[in-house]
Amino acid sequence: MGSFRQAGTVVTGHRFPVPLDHDDPDGPRIEVFAREVVASAHAGRDDLPWLLFLQGGPGYGSPRPSGREGWLNRALSDFRVLLLDQRGTGLSTPVTARRVAALGGPAEQARYLTRFRADSIVLDAELIRRELLGDTPWTILGQSYGGFCVNTYLSFAPEGVREALVTGGTPGLAAAAEDVYRRTYPRVAAKNAAFYDRYPGDIDLVRDIARRLAGHDERMPNGRRLTVEGFQSLGLMLGMGDGADRMHYLLEPAFADGGPELSEVFLQQAGALLSHTDAPIHIVLHEAIYGQGSNPTGWAAQRVRDEFPEFAPDPDDRDPLLFTGEMIYPWMVADDPSLAPLREAADLLAEHDDWPALYDPARLRGNDVPVSAAVYHDDMYVDFELSMETVQSVGSARAWVTNEWEHDGLRVSDGQVLDRLLRMSRGEV
Structure with missing residues (x-):
């Protein structure tokens, strides 16, 4: 070149x-x-x-x-x-x-x-x-x-x-994927607590956004529906030095259009953050970075999430809605139009039981x-x-x-x- x-x-x-x-x-x-x-x-x-x-x-x-x-x-x-x-x-x-x-x-x-x-x-x-x-x-x-x-x-x-x-x-x-995520969820909960401590006014705003998503079909510019789980996954940014501030400014214009619908600005920004067109490896091979030997990773983040009910996508729970972090879930492949063709391959990778040692x-x-x-x-x-x-x-x-x-x-x-x-x-x- x-x-x-x-x-x-x-x-x-x-x-x-x-x-x-x-x-x-x-x-x-x-x-x-x-x-x-x-x-x-x-x-x-x-x-x-x-x-x-x-x-x-x-x-x-x-x-x-x-x-x-x-x-x-x-x-x-x-x-x-x-x-x-x-x-x-x-x-x-x-x-x-x-x-x-x-x-x-x-x-x-x-x-x-x-x-x-x-x-x-x-x-x-x-x-x-x-x-x-x-x-x-x-x-x-x-x-x-x-x-x-x-x-x-x-x-x-x-x-x-x-x-x-x-x-x-x-x-x-020697940590398996489920070991990693079992340790990760509590750390992500702590980052949520720090975020809400800094921006307590966002507790109700996050809840209002989640309620809107749970009850209505809100679409991002690529036509993909924004779900409560998708919204929660925006918490990936909370582990960065400026992550809490970036999250606050992302949420700030959510209802800026003046009606009950989510604003076009918010949906556009969320869509850009949730798209993995440019990095499918990050989704379909993420859990595989922990794969060694004969133990399948098996969508570990999804399985382990059941042990932490505080992360449930429930907008009516009385506690603050918690964002997730760098957890990869099966719906991330199925719901993303740019990744959906790899859905079955991603499931096979989750079941793969012959990973070489890393x-x-x-x-x-x-x-x-x-x-x-x-x-x-x-x-x-x-x-x-x-x-x-x-x-x-x-x-x-x-x-x-x-x-x-x-x-x-x-x-x-x-x-x-x-x-x-x-x-x-x-x-x-």
Whole structure:
């Protein structure tokens, strides 16, 4: 794709052909895209070390840079940065409902989708590293799900890693999906409480919106009906540093048209947040990021929800209506017009009972690659206790525990989180 300049940087796009199935290197191939970013002042340096950035998700492309800003600005002081569009995302060979549906029946679709987890992402990265760096290892930085990928990398290809940095993404190595969600619901309830404490006037507003949705057919611009459960799932944003404020401003114009109907502005904004046309992987493979061995994930978030009746979609309950968080439910596939063609494949993935291991606990115990992890004490998405158990079981790993930042600390800290992790890795703190 050639190179172009932004403010203080030179950006170069790369495309890499990789096997769909790394166990079948001569079989079908897909393409992985990555964007190299280097500070303008360092553009001619061949000795500049590389940093691979692994994005959160799963199912989202890497950040689109705009010059030297945020954490990238800090990274570019020391590194040549590679922003990887993990397979199936961004400009890599895309996973879309239409493309996957064309592969055949639900079984063929599900089989194809099993190739888009962390194990395949890590093997893609190793092929790319060897093409760009030869035998030289690189620094890897994982945000959220990218941190899960970091632990997979250290399990199966530690020779490719010079140092590992993780922010808000240290997984429980043996935690099943139901274990994760059983821990997640109480944390989400706490975020709801904090939201309503900040905006007590929204308790009645949320209830009024839910009552309207329960009794009337309110449609978003794409024609999809907004249900109470769909409305509750907007709570995904509550785990971010500005999540409570964003939720308040989303709700504020709900009845701005002056009648009993929900406003067009509110329905448009809700529709944009609930659509996963651009990231079907995030829905159909989300629970699969916890799949290892012979235990199906089985729509775990839906099953475990029954243990937490306070999250029931009941607009007439006397308590505040609770938003859900990063929980994936079967209706998210069935109700979204852009995902509905994958409904049967998603059910097969939920029943899948032959997932390869994503982590090697024994190898991680003997790890000698320096690992520095930011563990956010109040993280809504990644369980604090599971993260700490993992840090304590991985050789050469250190944790920085903080409640100064939420899950999005890397993005919003203007480089402070990354700087702290780098200084930890270098023994400066």
